[in-house]
Amino acid sequence: MFSHLSSEQQDKMLSTYFASEHMGYNQVRIHMDSCDFSTHMYEADPYKDDTELEKFSFADTEKYIIPLLEAAEKKAGKKLKIMLSAWSPPAYMKTNHGRKEGGSLKYEYRTRWAEYLCRYIREFKDRGFEVVRMSVQNEPKAVQDWDSCVYTAEEEKVFLRDYLVPAMKNHDLDDIEIFIWDHNKERIFDRAEAIIDETTDSMVDGLAFHWYSGDHFEALDLVHQIHPDKKLILSESCLEFGKYDKDAEAENAARLAHDMIGNLNHWMVGFYDWNILLDGEGGPNHTQNYCEAPYMFDMENDRLIERMCLEYYCHFANFIKPGAIRSASTKYTDQxxxxxxxxxxxxxxxxxxxxxxxxxxxxxxxxxxxxxxxxxxxxxxxxxxxxxx
Known part of the structure; x- marks a missing residue:
């Protein structure tokens, strides 16, 4: 959608999010290959016979994502710290032979998939961008109508330990933080316990989580209690219009703020706003999973719309600065x-x-x-x- 904005609209949006005197966003999350908010499903290298990834193409990422990333960094006046996440391996690597409807990574492709992920990191780094972390898999327990892939805890653990980390070391990428789970809070402790042991503890820098199943703030407490050295980051929390009334802006913004405060009070150290800009319907989304965004663009009327959730997010990002330390507080009511x-x-x-x-x-x-x-x-x-x- 950024490519459709006028230069004035682009500047307004970028200033709000990335200028130091405003929200001052300093980190971004980007998908590797397509996700549901892509204009279409795509893969950088869909060729089964390309064992050395010689046909790997960064064209889809370069078309829309790189121009926005470059403009955001220019407005921020610094390099933004990038988190990369994959929604699905290429179709030929999966048990269901497709990008969507779940399926799992075929065991015989674990080495190539690890190389594929490393190639994505290298493509960003070679263009001068700062990739600091990645998640093993977005929503590894979800079978979605869009790009998705299922990992059991054991499968994620084995892939992380025996394939992904060795590949990253071979490519001098072992400075990249690795996050597991990247899914709803209520199962985050179970995943941590199933994956983190003496063989993987040093490989896991943190756990990413989503909000779609409710509060579950105590689950974050449990993870921090057992694994206090692991970072807890909210990687995704958009409002799906299939669940929430698009016109109920105040109620929806309050839902996000309630979740944000709860997470902040239970050991969260950072968050990603997913997504920062969508069209008037809440897309583009190649499966019509339309969602809220702080900025939405009415293409028919050429109008950049500020949703109420933008104002609510500003209360956190404008005032709680990087490096802040949580203070103890009590209140008299649960209201x-x-x-x-x-x-x-x-x-x-x-x-x-x-x-x-x-x-x-x-x-x-x-x-x-x-x-x-x-x-x-x-x-x-x-x-x-x-x-x-």
Whole structure:
């Protein structure tokens, strides 16, 4: 959709997301080969007989993704840290012979698939981009109408340990962080326990998770309790219009903010906004799985639309800065959501969400001082307390 925006619209969107004085996004997540939000299904090398990947083509990525990435880095004034994720291996490598409807990676192609993933990393790095992490597989337990591939915990573990990590070392890519799971929170602890042992512990830098099955914040606590050195990152949390009313903007934005606050309070260290720009329907999506995005573009009327979830995300990204440390906090009711963080400049930021239809009176107490304020119904507010206050 970025290619359809005017230069003024592109600048507005990029400034909001990537300029340091605004949201200051500093990391991005990009799919390897097609995902459901691609204009079509594609593979960089769909040829079964190409054992050395000599026909590997980066053309589909270069067409739309690279121009947006370059423009985003220019606006940010720095290299963005990239996470790569695969939705599916090429069809010929899978048990169901197709990119969608699940299927699994055939054992005889594990070596080639590991090489394929390394090739994707190298294509980005050779163009000067900074790839810092990847996930083994997007949603490895989901059989989807779009690009998908199923891994049991044992299959993911074996592929990681015996194929992917050795291949990355052979290609001098062992500085890339590897994340497992990349799926819903309620199974994240089970996956961690099944994959992380003495043979794989040093290979796993963290676990990526999605929000589609509900809160499950305690699952993050469990992972952190047993594996405190592993990073927990929200890699995907879009609102599907097949589940949520497109016109219920305030309610949908509040859902995202509730999840964000819960994750922040339960050891999440970073998040990716998936997606940052879609068309007026919530696509393009080659399976019509239309979803919300903070920016949507009405092509018929040439109008860039700011959705309410953009404002809600701004409360987190604008004020909680990289390197911030979570502060302990308590609240008097479950009808409010609260998170508090101390930035590197010693300012304390608190984000408060009211999802109720009535206003709430709040008394903020910190360091022996107290002041009263009111949070309106169905709203989110952010406060910043400076060190010299």
């Amino acid at each position: 409010l959501d609260l998170t508090a963080w101390k930035n590197n400049n010693d300012s304390i930021v608190f984000v408060l969400l009211n999802r109720q239809s009535e206003s709430k009176t709040c008394y903020l107490r910190i360091a022996g001082q107290q002041f009263e304020f009111v949070i309106p119904p169905n709203s989110i507010i952010t406060g910043q307390i400076e060190e010299n206050c």
